[in-house]
Amino acid sequence: MLKRKRWIFAILAILPTLAIFAYVRLYPIADTLRLSLFKWDILSKNKPFVGLANFRELMGDHLFLDALVNTTIIAFGVLILTIPMALIIAALIFHRTRSRMAGFYETAIFIPHVVSLVPAAMAWKWIFDARLGPLNALLTFFGIPAQSWLFDPVLSVICIIVLCSWQALGYAVLIYIVGFKNLPVSLYEAAKLDGASGPQSFWYLSIPMLKPITLYVSVVTLVSGFNVYAQAFVLASDAQGAPGRQVRVLVLDMLENSFRNYRVGYAASEAVVLLVIVLALTLIQFSMLRERGKA
Amino acid sequence: MTTNSVNYIEPTTEELSEGVRLRRRKRAINFAIDVFLIVVSILMLLPLVFLVANAFKTPAEMLSWPPTIIPRDPTLANFSAVLGETPLLRWIGNSIAFAVMSTIAIVATSAIAGYIFGKFRFRTMNILFALFLATAIVPFEVYMIPLYFQAKSLGILNSVWGLLLGYLVMSFGIFLIRQNVIHSIPDELLEAARIDGAGEFWIFLHIVLPLLRGALGALAVLAFFQAWTAFAWPMIVATTRTSYTIEVGLALFQTGFTVDLGRLSAASATVLIPSILLFVILRRNFVQGVASTGLKE
Numbered sequence: 001m002l003k004r005k006r007w008i009f010a011i012l013a014i015l016p017t018l019a020i021f022a023y024v025r026l027y028p029i030a031d032t033l034r035l036s037l038f039k040w041d042i043l044s045k046n047k048p049f050v051g052l053a054n055f056r057e058l059m060g061d062h063l064f065l066d067a068l069v070n071t072t073i074i075a076f077g078v079l080i081l082t083i084p085m086a087l088i089i090a091a092l093i094f095h096r097t098r099s100r101m102a103g104f105y106e107t108a109i110f111i112p113h114v115v116s117l118v119p120a121a122m123a124w125k126w127i128f129d130a131r132l133g134p135l136n137a138l139l140t141f142f143g144i145p146a147q148s149w150l151f152d153p154v155l156s157v158i159c160i161i162v163l164c165s166w167q168a169l170g171y172a173v174l175i176y177i178v179g180f181k182n183l184p185v186s187l188y189e190a191a192k193l194d195g196a197s198g199p200q201s202f203w204y205l206s207i208p209m210l211k212p213i214t215l216y217v218s219v220v221t222l223v224s225g226f227n228v229y230a231q232a233f234v235l236a237s238d239a240q241g242a243p244g245r246q247v248r249v250l251v252l253d254m255l256e257n258s259f260r261n262y263r264v265g266y267a268a269s270e271a272v273v274l275l276v277i278v279l280a281l282t283l284i285q286f287s288m289l290r291e292r293g294k295a
Numbered sequence: 296m297t298t299n300s301v302n303y304i305e306p307t308t309e310e311l312s313e314g315v316r317l318r319r320r321k322r323a324i325n326f327a328i329d330v331f332l333i334v335v336s337i338l339m340l341l342p343l344v345f346l347v348a349n350a351f352k353t354p355a356e357m358l359s360w361p362p363t364i365i366p367r368d369p370t371l372a373n374f375s376a377v378l379g380e381t382p383l384l385r386w387i388g389n390s391i392a393f394a395v396m397s398t399i400a401i402v403a404t405s406a407i408a409g410y411i412f413g414k415f416r417f418r419t420m421n422i423l424f425a426l427f428l429a430t431a432i433v434p435f436e437v438y439m440i441p442l443y444f445q446a447k448s449l450g451i452l453n454s455v456w457g458l459l460l461g462y463l464v465m466s467f468g469i470f471l472i473r474q475n476v477i478h479s480i481p482d483e484l485l486e487a488a489r490i491d492g493a494g495e496f497w498i499f500l501h502i503v504l505p506l507l508r509g510a511l512g513a514l515a516v517l518a519f520f521q522a523w524t525a526f527a528w529p530m531i532v533a534t535t536r537t538s539y540t541i542e543v544g545l546a547l548f549q550t551g552f553t554v555d556l557g558r559l560s561a562a563s564a565t566v567l568i569p570s571i572l573l574f575v576i577l578r579r580n581f582v583q584g585v586a587s588t589g590l591k592e
Contacts (some may be wrong), residue, residue, distance in 0.1 A: 031441035108336035119563030
């Protein structure tokens with residue numbers, strides 16, 4: 001009787017949240033999957049089922065493939081730049097954790113992660129600016145020819161990677177510091193007694209022990225890298241108001257197909273590709289963690 | 296002490312100097328680490344510092360090399376130009392309204408759902424919780440196009456309500472509160488209240504919520520910053536000049552033909568300074584919230 005009453009309360013309490021959740025999460029996710037199988041153009045009345053035709057078309061779509069390649073390069077570029085730096089910086093901050101400056105280090109490195117994307121990107125736009133930017137001024141000072149950073153297709157991808165890494169670093173450092181704090185102190189003391197130096201215990205103890213954290217941070221970094229949009233929009237748009245022409249990324253291509261070309265079904269199939277990438281990355285993370293658990 | 300302790304061995308001068316040498320070495324290493332970390336910290340902050348500095352510079356000074364951190368003759372011209380050309384304050388207002396409402400919605404839904412999933416572990420509830428968790432992996436960008444059409448059919452495009460539609464619930468928030476409920480609210484406490492005749496809703500309001508204050512605070516800060524920095528969703532939902540959030544407004548403003556860096560910096564600084572201040576004030580809450588995202592494996 002009592003249990004029944006509690007059950008009714010639980011259902012009633014969860015119902016509003018569940019309804020909202022179903023409406024703003026479950027339904028649109030299911031709808032994305034459904035739309036990807038339809039030729040669903042806003043302008044035409046007929047919205048026929050086309051099976052996997054959208055996906056077949058994607059495989060031959062230059063703009064999409066371009067976007068996929070760019071996005072992949074950006075995501076992995078950010079990963080390669082961020083993880084080693086974050087690991088080293090976190091180790092050093094953890095080493096100096098009792099100094100008065102530790103709070104300052106953490107805050108300074110974390111601030112780029114919390115500030116709004118667009119104003120932060122604006123700061124970098126100035127740095128990379130071909131005419132006014134300090135980067136080129138610095139390069140010419142050292143006798144290196146100035147580059148048009150944001151107009152060259154290869155260089156502008158590098159610029160986006162730098163901007164994204166600058167933002168991702170703070171998060172990775174923070175998570176690593178938490179990881180360091182959870183490592184058993186006794187192990188380090190034992191290593192020290194055996195004569196291990198600081199760098200040695202970092203290399204042979206910290207790195208292997210932090211592997212689950214590294215996996216987690218890597219997947220988070222990669223996933224947010226695959227969702228890159230604002231950074232490319234701000235950095236790689238030119239003054240004439242043709243945003244994102246220089247560096248195509250997946251989200252941009254998706255939005256253009258949906259809202260400029262009115263091909264919603266096609267855009268949904270791109271979203272499904274994005275989802276598959278993210279799911280694959282998450283599955284890799286879980287399976288690697290499980291392997292570790294067995295060993 | 297040395298006089299009557301038999302086992303005490305006087306360290307030789309060599310051993311003493313060895314100890315001093317080691318200690319000195321350790322201090323030198325720590326000093327080098329501090330220097331390195333200070334340089335890294337300054338480099339991380341430098342772009343933002345320059346952005347704020349540029350906002351106060353005259354066009355001539357913007358071109359000077361090396362760039363100055365403290366403008367030689369600071370001017371507010373950039374700010375007045377931006378405020379005259381764009382409804383910047385309106386955009387900031389939109390962003391604040393959106394972020395505050397989203398925070399309230401996320402805190403409310405997470406508190407209730409987190410409590411129910413943490414303490415009412417019937418089979419149905421566990422299945423529902425698994426469902427919430429599973430969708431957490433799906434990035435917002437994947438399902439925002441269908442969500443856009445839902446907003447459209449509700450007739451709430453170009454309004455705060457439309458923005459809010461995408462940011463009503465947060466799977467991670469529910470997870471965070473559930474963890475806290477499990478770890479910091481003992482069953483005995485709830486049972487005692489029930490025996491005293493308290494209703495379930497009264498218990499939630501007067502016992503559970505006060506105990507969750509810390510976690511809800513951390514979640515509120517996370518939710519606020521999440522909405523404040525949202526980009527893709529506001530970009531497609533808010534398409535009229537008066538309904539832009541600050542992020543969208545700035546992003547579109549900077550594509551304008553006649554815009555110079557001074558005014559862009561002024562607009563950006565107007566947004567940055569309050570959000571950095573807010574962050575520094577709420578740092579502990581924020582760090583606690585973000586740090587707990589890393590513990591969910």
